[in-house]
Amino acid sequence: MQDSRAALADITRRMTAAAREVGRQPDAVTLIAVSKTFGPEAIRPVLEAGQRVFGENRVQEAAGKWPELKGVYADIELHLIGPLQTNKAREAVALFDAIHSLDRDKLAAALAKEMEKQDRRPELFVQVNTGEEEQKAGVVPQEVEAFVVRCRKEHGLSIAGLMCIPPLEEPPGPHFALLAKLADKLGLAKLSMGMSADFETAVKLGATHVRVGSAIFGARAPFKGARQG
Numbered sequence: 001m002q003d004s005r006a007a008l009a010d011i012t013r014r015m016t017a018a019a020r021e022v023g024r025q026p027d028a029v030t031l032i033a034v035s036k037t038f039g040p041e042a043i044r045p046v047l048e049a050g051q052r053v054f055g056e057n058r059v060q061e062a063a064g065k066w067p068e069l070k071g072v073y074a075d076i077e078l079h080l081i082g083p084l085q086t087n088k089a090r091e092a093v094a095l096f097d098a099i100h101s102l103d104r105d106k107l108a109a110a111l112a113k114e115m116e117k118q119d120r121r122p123e124l125f126v127q128v129n130t131g132e133e134e135q136k137a138g139v140v141p142q143e144v145e146a147f148v149v150r151c152r153k154e155h156g157l158s159i160a161g162l163m164c165i166p167p168l169e170e171p172p173g174p175h176f177a178l179l180a181k182l183a184d185k186l187g188l189a190k191l192s193m194g195m196s197a198d199f200e201t202a203v204k205l206g207a208t209h210v211r212v213g214s215a216i217f218g219a220r221a222p223f224k225g226a227r228q229g
């Protein structure tokens with residue numbers, strides 16, 4: 001079994017070193033522990049080690065396991081990092097403190113409506129398809145500015161930052177740099193980028209949120225982990 005306490009300490013140490021190396025404050029970067037596919041028995045030790053910020057990629061799965069844990073640890077912060085269908089907007093707004101996968105007007109409208117109705121305001125990140133991959137979710141880089149403007153003006157949403165998942169086969173650095181450049185241009189303060197294999201690179205390029213799963217929890221079961229979203 002993965003020693004998640006040791007893994008957490010190691011990741012925190014590496015995040016701190018990466019931040020210092022480029023003159024950033026280590027506490028400017030939030031570690032999101034991505035617990036998708038793992039049950040409460042794997043999550044508890046990570047909570048006991050002091051971690052409070054977690055990421056999930058499916059609304060249904062998160063709804064099944066987090067309300068009970070939230071009852072025990074009141075200060076848990078939950079981030080939705082996977083694709084969101086508009087028909088799950090209500091549940092997502094009710095459960096999550098941040099949503100990293102806003103990428104289309106229909107979803108923006110659904111979220112705006114639910115946020116108003118529930119008077120809850122999860123922090124919103126616009127997902128950018130920096131690699132312009134056919135099958136991948138996200139707004140392509142050349143459309144990000146117009147989309148963020150529409151989110152603000154037409155949907156009345158406040159956008160906190162940008163998120164990306166670089167193409168698997170490419171070095172992530174240029175994608176992180178592009179995301180940072182786009183965010184800077186739009187005056188967005190937050191950058192959700194970097195996973196187990198590349199979070200140090202992301203921190204050096206300005207990540208404010210890194211999403212780390214397998215480096216904390218161990219390898220995911222292939223029949224679940226292989227599914228995208």
Ligand SMILES: *Cc1c(COP(=O)(O)O)cnc(C)c1O
Pocket residue numbers: 034036057081082165194195196197211212213214215229
């Ligand atoms: C699963 C997932 C992660 C974490 O991936 P690891 O490689 O296990 O760290 C990060 N971001 C998103 C969007 C994911 O779906």
